[in-house]
Amino acid sequence: MTQKEKILAFMREDAYKPLLIEELITVLDVPREEIGHFLSIIDELEADGRIIKTKKNRYGIPERMGLVTGRFQGNERGFGFVVPDDETIADVFIPLENANGAMHNDRVIARFTRAIIEGKRAEGEIIRILKRANETIVGTFESSKYFGFVVPDDRKISQDVFVPKDEFNGAKTGQKVVVKITRWPEARRNPEGKVVEVLGHKDDPGTDIVSIIKQFNLSEEFPEDVIKQAERISDTVPENEIQKRHDLRHLKIVTIDGEDAKDLDDAVSVERLENGNYRLGVHIADVSHYVTENSPLDKEAFKRATSVYLVDRVIPMLPKKLSNGICSLNPQVDRLTLSVFMEIDKTGKVVDYEIFDSVIKTRERMTYTNVTRILEEEDPELIERYKDLIDDFKLMKELALILRQKRIDRGSIDFDFPEAKIILDEKGKPVEVKKYEITISNKIIEEFMLICNETVAEHMFWANTPFVYRIHEEPDPEKIENFNKLIYNLGYHLKGIAKIHPKSLQQLLNKIKGKKEERIISTVMLRSLMKAKYSHENLGHFGLAAKYYCHFTSPIRRYPDLVIHRIIKENLSRGITPAREEYLKTFVQQAAKQSSDQEIAAQEAERETEDLKKAEYMQDKVGEVFEGVISSVTSFGMFVELENTIEGLVRVSSMEDDYYIYDDKHYSLIGENKKKIYKIGDEVKVKLVKADLATRQIDFVLVEEIENDGQLEDDKFYTIPETGLANKKAKVSTRPKKREKTKEKEKTKKRRKK
Structure with missing residues (x-):
């Protein structure tokens, strides 16, 4: 247990009463030479809102004082909610008059002013702002004779930003700008700021997407030291590195991706063994070989945590030199990989596996469209073109369907919500919006990646090393009970709702498939479940009905995958020392938190650009x-x-x-x-x-x-x-x-x- 955890555990004891710092030092028996370090830990805990100092300089836990720490979620009408750090606590409603200068996404501490009564939310008042989230704001500039103001694009920021005349910096009415906050809002007083960047007129082509990029603090450019490190990396794999690895260049390995994909980080191979089982190979780009720990590339990847796929562009986690080059499993070139071979029987059970460093050379860069046309339409031209791989594709389909059936049988939940595919012209104008079609080839890759992720997660769980898991916690029983009341009125019923099994939910989805009530039941079911996230603890994945799960297969575009590649390789090669284990315990917690937060930001930015282009597509209709x-x-x-x-x-x-x-x-x-x-x-x-x-x-x-x-x-x-x-x-x-x-x-x- 770290010193932070010891302090928090002590303050959570029932007998604890808020103490002065001197009393804490005495009670916790802090050695004289460690007092400075102890004080810095107390400061860190206070700054993060995990402990609080009262007006009488005594320290305690917020929840023991009728307080709650969390993120303020604003509303365009001025009120908002505190989303607590503790997920067991319901959101707290903050009336407009009690926001006290808090802005959307600020980390805050709130005092309860009204408890939960007859199903109504608890109410509170912001008493402290721990960390400001919006040092800059993107919006539309409006000017008058003596002053200007910026109307935020983010409608959850309810107040316009006042801009003094000498801080316009050339901005004109109707332009999208970035304004830096120089004075934070107070009760009945708007924030003040200065224009630091003019993005262009709001009606100019391209300004809309750039505004969203700036709004979410995404960066298309990489720092100079990151670019320099990337440029020093060779475009080819050296022979001496090949000698250290399993050489798989003779195998028939292919990538299967969308037509537009350029960061190809996963490849697959399959064969039937003499005993009738399948030998599935999943080969993942060894990004960790190039992105070394604590290097500029690594620090920037940690900060970004994920690639962001906007409707008209990709903002990558890594520079294109890596993501589209040496780390991408392009056809007919040597590439370094981490390979997982799984022997899978006819029921879909993994009966044996091995994980090791490898070098591969993919035969073909296949697309979902072409593989589907081969398997479903038996396209003669494509069958002739890829005749050496046709049997492999058929075997892949056979195995994928077995794996899928096994997953469904154990209770994995499959929702059928359509995704949009937005087609833009060369000027960025939407010309078509349609459903993204999920084909057999999509399912092949999905099933192969899922079984690989499960296999790796279970392996590392039993290796008992620090790790980053992908978790999906069990749903709140109260939400499931309410959901059960809804479906009862529609003629359905769930058993065992006190501790629901995902299989019960999947069976319900099977019953309503194609029926009129399918949409309402599926939608409310999804709302009743928790959201998936990253964690240093293995809490299982409810939605997949999996005891062990992680993200291993996309290290080019997801930081957790990159981190666990390092840990896996270190564990395979030389083992993890006790000192190294202590460091990793802390680091994987930080990586999980950062990656979860950035994943949410990326999803919001992607949704914003999609909603924008859908609205633009409908304007002339x-x-x-x-x-x-x-x-x-x-x-x-x-x-x-x-x-x-x-x-x-x-x-x-x-x-x-x-x-x-x-x-x-x-x-x-x-x-x-x-x-x-x-x-x-x-x-x-x-x-x-x-x-x-x-x-x-x-x-x-x-x-x-x-x-x-x-x-x-x-x-x-x-x-x-x-x-x-x-x-x-x-x-x-x-x-x-x-x-x-x-x-x-x-x-x-x-x-x-x-």
Whole structure:
């Protein structure tokens, strides 16, 4: 146990009362020569919000003092929520007047002002801001005669940034800018700043994506020392390094990726053994050979933690010299790899495996499209072109389907939510939006990578060394109980909800496949589960029903993969010393936290660019009518998803045929008067009325329902949620009557004019 952990454990004891620093030194028996180090640890814990110093200079744990440490999640209307570091604590609502200058994503400490009452969230007040998240803000500049202001692109930052006239730095109205905060906001006072970069006019081509890149603090450029280190790396593999490794260049090894992929970090091979089993080889680029620990390349990779795949470009974790060059498993060239060979029987069980350093030379750079055309369409031209590999592809399909069936049988959950593929022209304008098709070749690579990741994770777990696992924790029983109540109303039921097994959820997905209620059940199920993340602890992967799991197969684009490659190689070659183990214990925690945080940022940036281009694609289609499916229902309206994955909002305020009440237990909108119900999964016709690039918002209005099964029969007794009124006694909407009165008034006015 580290000294930090000892201090925290001591303060968490039931008998502990907040102590002065001198008392802590005495009670914990800190040697005189270590007092300076002890004080620095206390400062670090306080700065991170893990302990807090009271006004009387006493130290304690926030949660023991009615406080909570976490991240402030802002809202465009000024209020927000504190998302606690402790995931067992629910989010805390922060009213506008209690935000006290906190901005979106700031690390804060909040005091509870109201406990959870009758299902309502706890409320709180920000009392301390530990770390500011927004030193710079991207937005649209507006100027007046004496001052200017920047309207943030991130709508979760509710306040405009005031800019003094002498800090415009050439910015003009309508331009996208980066503004540096010079004075943080206070109660009833906006933040102040100065323009440090002008990105271009908001309507100029390309400015939109650049603004998002800046908003999420992504960098397309690498520091000079990183570039210099990359340039010193040879473009070819030296012979002396080949001699140290298993030489696999004679094997039929291929990569299978998308047409646009340039960072090819995984390759596969397969053969049938004499005993009838399969020998699957997964060969992963040995990035750790080139990105050495604590080097400039490594520090920059740690900082980025992931490559970011925006709609029109990739922002790589590593310079292209590596990601597209010496580390990419390009065809017909020698490449250094870490190989995992697995012997798999006919049931999909791994009966034997080995992991070692290797050198490979891939035969072909295959694409998902071509492999699918070979296997599913038996394309004669492609079969002739790749005739030496056809049997291998057939064997890959055979093995992948076995592995997939085994995974499904054990309870691995497979959601079927469509992904979008956005086609841009040479100017970056979207010309087509369609569903990304998942083919047999995608499934081959997915299954091979999954089994490889599991095999490596289990191997390293039993090696008992520090490691970075990919975990997906068990869901909150309360959320599963609420989910079970929802599906009960739809005619389904889950068993064992106190400790749900993923197999129960997958069986439910199988039952609803192709049925009208599939969308609502799948959506709410996903919301009921935890989010996957990286961790130094092996807590299993609930969604995959896997006891051991890690990310091993993409070290070019994910930092956790790179870290565990180092640990695996070190463990294989010379073992890990006790001193080294202590260092790694701390480092893998840092790497897991950084990688999880950056993964979220990358996902948000990718989603922003996708939403932007979808809105841009729809701009010239205002007035057109589309068929879609209700994908989500909220108190303010319902989201409708079109066949091409584009999603827009139908606002309750636009639904003028009735007053609609939101039923949060059934995720539906219910008409007070006509009892019409709109719920997730219903098919509707909508007309596009607005596509706003600034907000990335697409607005629809209802035209008509395609299937009117939301209409309740007159003789059915139905209680309207929140009102408690039965349908025959329900309060009747006055809106239609008001509209009739208005029409009568207009007719009267016309008669008078005549």
